[in-house]
Amino acid sequence: xxxxxxxxxxxxxxxxxxxxxxxxxxxxxxxxxxxxxxxxxxxxxxxxxxxxxxxxxxxxxxxxxxxxxxxxxxxxxxxxxxxxxxxxxxxxxxxxxxxxxxxxxxxxxxxxxxxxxxxxxxxxxxxxxxxxxxxxxxxxxxxxxxxxxxxxxxxxxxxxxxxxxxxxxxxxxxxxxxxxxxxxxxxxxxxxxxxxxxxxxxxxxxxxxxxxxxxxxxxxxxxxxxxxxxxxxxxxxxxxxxxxxxxxxxxxxxxxxxxxxxxxxxxxxxxxxxxxxxxxxxxxxxxxxxxxxxxxxxxxxxxxxxxxxxxxxxxxxxxxxxxxxx
Numbered sequence: 001x002x003x004x005x006x007x008x009x010x011x012x013x014x015x016x017x018x019x020x021x022x023x024x025x026x027x028x029x030x031x032x033x034x035x036x037x038x039x040x041x042x043x044x045x046x047x048x049x050x051x052x053x054x055x056x057x058x059x060x061x062x063x064x065x066x067x068x069x070x071x072x073x074x075x076x077x078x079x080x081x082x083x084x085x086x087x088x089x090x091x092x093x094x095x096x097x098x099x100x101x102x103x104x105x106x107x108x109x110x111x112x113x114x115x116x117x118x119x120x121x122x123x124x125x126x127x128x129x130x131x132x133x134x135x136x137x138x139x140x141x142x143x144x145x146x147x148x149x150x151x152x153x154x155x156x157x158x159x160x161x162x163x164x165x166x167x168x169x170x171x172x173x174x175x176x177x178x179x180x181x182x183x184x185x186x187x188x189x190x191x192x193x194x195x196x197x198x199x200x201x202x203x204x205x206x207x208x209x210x211x212x213x214x215x216x217x218x219x220x221x222x223x224x225x226x227x228x229x230x231x232x233x234x235x236x237x238x239x240x241x242x243x244x245x246x247x248x249x250x251x252x253x254x255x256x257x258x259x260x261x262x263x264x265x266x267x268x269x270x271x272x273x274x275x276x277x278x279x280x281x282x283x284x285x286x287x288x289x290x291x292x293x294x295x296x297x298x299x300x301x302x303x304x305x306x307x308x309x310x311x312x313x314x315x316x317x318x319x320x321x322x323x324x325x326x
Contacts, residue, residue, distance in 0.1 A: 034068040041097030052149040082108030092167040098123015103300035118145035118323035120267040131228030152318035153243040169223040173296030191232035203256040211284040219255035236271035246317040254278035286314035
């Protein structure tokens with residue numbers, strides 16, 4: 001109840017402790033209140049971010065990041081908050097949370113047609129921040145958020161959704177579903193535990209994958225469609241991917257036996273999955289997946305179900321401005 005009251009206060013005041021225009025005067029700090037808004041997911045990192053936000057906000061203010069704060073209240077809310085912020089004249093949206101919240105905010109900015117995205121990597125995997133070179137250290141990330149440079153990066157469109165870093169279909173979707181239920185550890189370990197749980201239980205199906213230049217028909221264990229190299233806190237499924245080349249990087253893994261699945265998990269951790277037999281790597285501006293049964297998937301860690309008969313993935317070049325280190 002106490003924490004709920006704290007969140008209600010912050011949502012009502014829309015300012016972090018010690019921040020805002022009035023406290024910035026006479027301190028030598030730059031006031032970002034008119035141009036910046038911070039979106040916080042209190043459920044990030046298993047709820048730790050919500051519990052620790054008052055202390056985190058004070059630390060951010062000490063590093064000159066002081067701006068109005070809004071909290072997400074449900075899945076998808078960050079999309080609405082980001083779009084609304086831009087509509088109210090905000091130039092830069094700073095997301096405090098994990099990959100799923102970052103993805104939602106990116107979608108909101110894209111819908112609004114303007115705005116810049118900065119990241120405070122305070123979630124479980126933080127792969128989007130890793131892709132963009134945003135430091136894992138909070139103080140360094142805060143300094144990037146206030147004084148970094150802007151660069152355009154690509155987004156991935158799937159249906160009516162936009163994704164910044166990674167889409168996983170099949171086993172990786174199942175792993176993500178399991179990972180979101182694990183609250184007692186953080187980071188890469190969460191996804192490793194979830195992977196070991198799902199590894200021998202996931203059932204594959206036959207699919208057809210089509211691009212401009214390739215056509216594959218066969219079983220699918222994993223399909224990764226990425227703009228960046230990693231997912232799940234560091235599993236390097238597309239180690240050569242960069243977020244601003246105007247291409248999707250994809251990796252499809254065929255069905256293998258139990259020992260083969262374990263070997264491919266290890267290879268994904270090492271960034272050598274592409275060397276394994278039955279792995280298909282490609283780059284393309286678009287990709288279609290034809291399938292007959294629903295499949296688990298994730299969009300930057302947000303769990304979804306792909307329904308047959310078709311899923312189309314396509315790159316949207318330079319669709320989002322992000323804040324990166326100088």
